[in-house]
Each structure stands twice: as C-alpha cells, then as structure tokens.
Amino acid sequence: MSNKKPNTPKGTRDFGPAESAKRNHIISSIKAHFLNYGFSQIETPAMENLSVLMGKYGEEGDKLLFKILNSGDYLQKVSQEDFEQGSQHVLPSIAEKGLRYDLTVPFARFVVQNRNDLAFPFRRFQIQPVWRADKPQKGRYREFYQCDADIIGTKGVFSEVELTRLIQDVFKSLGYPNYLIKINHRELLFGLAQWCGLATKEIQFCTALDKLDKIGHEKVTEELNNLGADAEKLVQLFDLLGQDWNNMQKLEGIEALLPENPGIETVKTYFRYLKDSGENVSLDLSLARGLNYYTGIIFEVVAQDVKIGSICGGGRYDDLTGVFGLPDVSGIGISFGLDRIYDVLEEKGLFPDSLKVSAQALITHFDEKSFVHGMDLLSELRANQIPAMLFPDLAKINKQFNYANKIDIPYVIVIGEEEVKTRVYTVKQMKTGQQHSLALSELIKLLKAE
RNA sequence: GUGGUUGUAGCUCAGUUGGUUAGAGCGCCUGAUUGUGGUUCAGGAGGUCGCCGGUUCGAACCCGGUCUUCCACCCCA
Structure with missing residues (x-):
C-alpha cells in the first residue's frame, strides 16, 4: 500500500457487480411500484444554481451543500472587502453552482419552469444521487441515492394515503416487514409549540421534541424550558406523549389540548381513508423532521430491528414552488433512501440468491x-x-x-x-x-x- | 462543524517492555488431473505495517500531523 494508492472521496463508494445487482434489485422494485401508481419519471442535473438550493434546508442545510467552484479564474470576482469579511462573503463570488442536496427542491424548480407543459395534479418519480457534506457514519454517506415520488397540485388527503400504500407495497415486495411508518402533522406541532408558549420558536420546539425517543423526556423538558416554555403545560404534554395509546386515542388526547387545530381533522380523515390498511402506521406526536418546507402531514419510516435511522421520509409542503414564483401549489412527496434500505436488507439477509x-x-x-x-x-x-x-x-x-x-x-x-x-x-x-x-x-x- | 475511534497480505485478524528475516486462517497462483469446477493433497506468490515527519543505536509498537473507517453530538436518507 503505497501513498499512491487511490481512493474514492470520503463518504463515497464504488459498487462492484454484486453490490450493483443488489442495488438494482431494490431500484427495480421501487420503480415498478412507482409506475404502478401512475408516476412519471424525470431526471434533473446533478448540479443546480446555488440560488435554487440555498435557504431551502435551513441553516444546517446550507452548510452541508457541496459548492462548485466557478470555472476559470474563480478568484477574479473576489474583492478585497469580501475577503476581509470572511468566507461567507467570498462564497457568492467564487461559486454559483452546487450539487443537489435532495430531489424535492430541484423538482419544485422543475415544476415552476415547466408549469405550462404539466398537467396537474402531476405525479413524478425520480431516482438519482444526492450529495451532502455530512460527516460519514454507518448509513450516512456523502453521496447517496434517493428514490422520490411526489404528487403536486392537489391538497386532498388521499395523496397521503396513496403514498402510505406505496411505502407498504415497496417494503412488502422487498420482503422486509419490520418497518414502522411514523406520521405527524406540522400544524399539530406548531399548535403545541404555541400552546406551550413558544409562539415564535416553533422550529426549535420541533427539533427538541424530535429527540424525545433518543434523549428522554427529562432532557427534552430541559431544552424546552430553556426556550421559555410554560413548565406546567410541558408536564401535561409529556403526560400525553407518554401514554400507550392507539392512533385514535392519541388524536383524541391532542384534540383536548388543541380543539381548533386544523391538523386534527386532516389526520382523522387520513386514518379514515386508510381504513384497515394502517397496520404499520403510527401517529407519533414527537416526530418533527428537520426540513423547513413541510407544512402538513409528515412521514418517516424506520427500520425497527436495524440501527440505521430512517429509511424513508417525506411530507406535505404547501408552498415550495412559491419561492420560485409559483404560489398556491400544494405538493406531497416521499423519498426512499436506497443506500439505507440496502444496508437493512443486507443485515437481514433479504437479498435473493438469484441475483448472483x-x-x-x-x-x-x-x-x-x-x-x-x-x-x-x-x-x-x-x-x-x-x-x-x-x-x-x-x-x-x-x-x-x-x-x-x-x-x-x-x-x-x-x-x-x-x-x-x-x-x-x-x-x-x-x-x-x-x-x-x-x-x-x-x-x-x-x-x-x- | 465539535469530541473520540480505527488502519498490519486480496479478506478477517495475531504480533510480547521498542530488538535480526512481520505471522495465521481464508482467498489467489501452480501441480497431482492434456475431457471437467465446487472436496482432498503438495508446493508457490503476495506486505515501505494507511501516508508524511519526529524521538531512538534501533519503530508495526512511542510522539505529532494528515488521510481513512467507525462512534457520540449536530443533523439526516
């Protein structure tokens, strides 16, 4: 092993014949279901203008974006003042493009650009790699594939039900039963935040609450208290979250706290439409999801017997295209994490032998x-x-x-x-x-x- | 981004308080086998001990840096 030994960049991998065959097994299964549900495939460039990407994923997201140096003499446009004010001021002058961070924002850009050629509601799917400058860990890569399905141009809760069934179909055909679809509603979270006295700190409330199953309710209470939450209400809140209730009981419990909240009716309708196919679906009032653009029901699918984080996530966004100049278009999407699903199937030995x-x-x-x-x-x-x-x-x-x-x-x-x-x-x-x-x-x- | 961890043959790993020529299993190559793989037997190849520097008479071992791996934060698929 000399120092000349080549390597792929940190957090990226090669896929040999065996791995590629397994990945194709997953992709073709997901793709078959996407097509079966009437989604049409699109592809977008690996890179987008930074103006499209910046500010869509929160402060953290901006940091995790891979930026691409401008061609040619990229220092040319940097002024002495920019340089003295630090990297934040230099960045716009030296990089105008970045690698895409997810498939949802490029899709919103695509919809706005092609609005006159699309028939709404538009159902699209997209299977492509995305890049994040995260620190790699198991199940966390700097280059990974997302398999997205989005329905844009309808507000009906039926879309949420469609995507739920899609998730169920995909994991059924992959032969993996031990997943749990966690759902919540941003209105409920925001309502709870306001109810606790955190009317301007909804996002912080969400990210704190999201850690509940990881750090326990004492630590979360502490964090929320530091934000200035009403201590008595927090006690009530954790009392509610701690109950071992089914979905309907949870809904009734939160309705008692937030009787006027519009999210209640939506979630009720969702479960009513799901009928008896809600087996792996659980209302989890502590589920928050970091992405800022979600406004309605949010999803997260976790593998219950593999320690790997979420393997699929998504939710409704009411105004993602608004920032690109097309207001009042509601959409909902889910994203399957191909690489994590791979890791789950591998650990559980669920790949068929015939792939070899x-x-x-x-x-x-x-x-x-x-x-x-x-x-x-x-x-x-x-x-x-x-x-x-x-x-x-x-x-x-x-x-x-x-x-x-x-x-x-x-x-x-x-x-x-x-x-x-x-x-x-x-x-x-x-x-x-x-x-x-x-x-x-x-x-x-x-x-x-x- | 913060803190920690890992790296020895293609793979999984041994390697004594710092002391000649760094080992094992599996895999690989050759032969037994010029009409037969997977089993068996015999032999063989393969390592600047991640990389760079330092300490030392002497470094796989100690120190620093760097890259990589994994882990905890943070966040996420």
Whole structure:
C-alpha cells in the first residue's frame, strides 16, 4: 500500500457487480411500484444554481451543500472587502453552482419552469444521487441515492394515503416487514409549540421534541424550558406523549389540548381513508423532521430491528414552488433512501440468491476448432434469449470450469472434437454436477427452463 | 462543524517492555488431473505495517500531523 494508492472521496463508494445487482434489485422494485401508481419519471442535473438550493434546508442545510467552484479564474470576482469579511462573503463570488442536496427542491424548480407543459395534479418519480457534506457514519454517506415520488397540485388527503400504500407495497415486495411508518402533522406541532408558549420558536420546539425517543423526556423538558416554555403545560404534554395509546386515542388526547387545530381533522380523515390498511402506521406526536418546507402531514419510516435511522421520509409542503414564483401549489412527496434500505436488507439477509447469476451458460472448449464452433453455438443461445458467454482464450478445461464456478454460472457447455463432429453437446449443471449430452434444440429447452 | 475511534497480505485478524528475516486462517497462483469446477493433497506468490515527519543505536509498537473507517453530538436518507 503505497501513498499512491487511490481512493474514492470520503463518504463515497464504488459498487462492484454484486453490490450493483443488489442495488438494482431494490431500484427495480421501487420503480415498478412507482409506475404502478401512475408516476412519471424525470431526471434533473446533478448540479443546480446555488440560488435554487440555498435557504431551502435551513441553516444546517446550507452548510452541508457541496459548492462548485466557478470555472476559470474563480478568484477574479473576489474583492478585497469580501475577503476581509470572511468566507461567507467570498462564497457568492467564487461559486454559483452546487450539487443537489435532495430531489424535492430541484423538482419544485422543475415544476415552476415547466408549469405550462404539466398537467396537474402531476405525479413524478425520480431516482438519482444526492450529495451532502455530512460527516460519514454507518448509513450516512456523502453521496447517496434517493428514490422520490411526489404528487403536486392537489391538497386532498388521499395523496397521503396513496403514498402510505406505496411505502407498504415497496417494503412488502422487498420482503422486509419490520418497518414502522411514523406520521405527524406540522400544524399539530406548531399548535403545541404555541400552546406551550413558544409562539415564535416553533422550529426549535420541533427539533427538541424530535429527540424525545433518543434523549428522554427529562432532557427534552430541559431544552424546552430553556426556550421559555410554560413548565406546567410541558408536564401535561409529556403526560400525553407518554401514554400507550392507539392512533385514535392519541388524536383524541391532542384534540383536548388543541380543539381548533386544523391538523386534527386532516389526520382523522387520513386514518379514515386508510381504513384497515394502517397496520404499520403510527401517529407519533414527537416526530418533527428537520426540513423547513413541510407544512402538513409528515412521514418517516424506520427500520425497527436495524440501527440505521430512517429509511424513508417525506411530507406535505404547501408552498415550495412559491419561492420560485409559483404560489398556491400544494405538493406531497416521499423519498426512499436506497443506500439505507440496502444496508437493512443486507443485515437481514433479504437479498435473493438469484441475483448472483451473471450468465446462464458458459461455453468451454478444448482447441481452436471447438472454440470457433463455440462462437456459432453462442449466437444460437443468445438468439434464444439465453444469456451466454464463450470462454475467450484457449485454456485448460479446468481453468475454464473454475471461472464458471467463481462467477456462479449455472451451466457449463463443453465442446471438443466429438461435439463438433456430432453437434451433440455436453452440458453440466454446476450445482448438482449432473451432466447430459444434448442436441441444440434440447439444450435450449434445458437452459430456458430456469 | 465539535469530541473520540480505527488502519498490519486480496479478506478477517495475531504480533510480547521498542530488538535480526512481520505471522495465521481464508482467498489467489501452480501441480497431482492434456475431457471437467465446487472436496482432498503438495508446493508457490503476495506486505515501505494507511501516508508524511519526529524521538531512538534501533519503530508495526512511542510522539505529532494528515488521510481513512467507525462512534457520540449536530443533523439526516
């Protein structure tokens, strides 16, 4: 290991054949459900203008944005005054683009730009990488994929129900049952904040409350007290949160505190529409989610038996396009975290074995004559939609078999003098060791059977 | 961004108070096997001990820096 040993940048990874196959397994499953729900795919550039990205994810988000240096002499526009005032003042002069931080904001930009060509409500899905300059940890990468589905241009709670069912369908088809869909409503959170006497500090209230299951109610109480919350009301609040209630009981409990809150009716309707399919759905009044633009119901999906944070998140935003000049468009979206779902499936051993197969058959040979004959057989197999390879070098037969074994090829076809003459091929099933002599039509039938 | 942690062969890891030529298992290559892989046996290759610097007669080991990994904050998918 010399100092020349190359490496990918911190928090980024390569995906080899095995990993790519597993990732594709997840992507194709999610994509199939997106299509089944009527979403159309779009793609947007990896980079956006910083004016599009800045200020959309809160102060923290701005720090985590990767900025791209301007081309050419990027210091040219920096004035002495900017430089003396520090990096904050230099930034606008040296970088005007950044890597996208999520898929929702670029989508809002896309909607505004293409508003006249889109039919609303518009359902789009998007599967692309995003970048965050976070400090990497397990399940936290600097480059990771999001799989987003958004419905924009409708306020109906039915959209929330659609996305809930979509989540359920996806995890069902991935074979992972131990997830929990936590939901809450920003109006409820804001109502609670005001009720506690934190009318101007709703966001701080949310982020403090969000830590409840992590640091416990004493510490959260302490934080909220420091913000200036009404101590008596906090006692009432934590009394409510501590109850082991079902969703309806929780709703009734919070309705008693906030009788006029518009979020109550919305959440009630949501559960009514869900009917009996709300099995993995839980109203969690402490769920906050950091992103500033959410205004209505918010979602978070957690893996209950893997320590990895949330694997899917989303919510309703009433005015995301407003900042780009298109007001009064309500949208709702969810984002599946491909990389974390991967980590969950990997840890739980839920990837199917069949993903390993690289080709159905490898054609091996003893000499050049049989090698050349193998080329024709290869074409025949491929013409019959049988993924096949011909060993490309003249090599010892055991080397060829060894290769097939290593890359998990199920069938090896052997061609020698005899096979070329008779056109009856020897085929060995690697898993069982069984061997047959078959003419082409029989061979195709066998290889297609699997 | 703050604090901590990790790094030795392709992989998982040993390595004594600082002392010749740094080891094991697995994997890899060759042969037993010129019509058969996965089992077995024999042999072999592969390391500037993450990198740079310092202390020392002498450093995988001690010190500093740096990169990387993971963890706790922060925040999030």
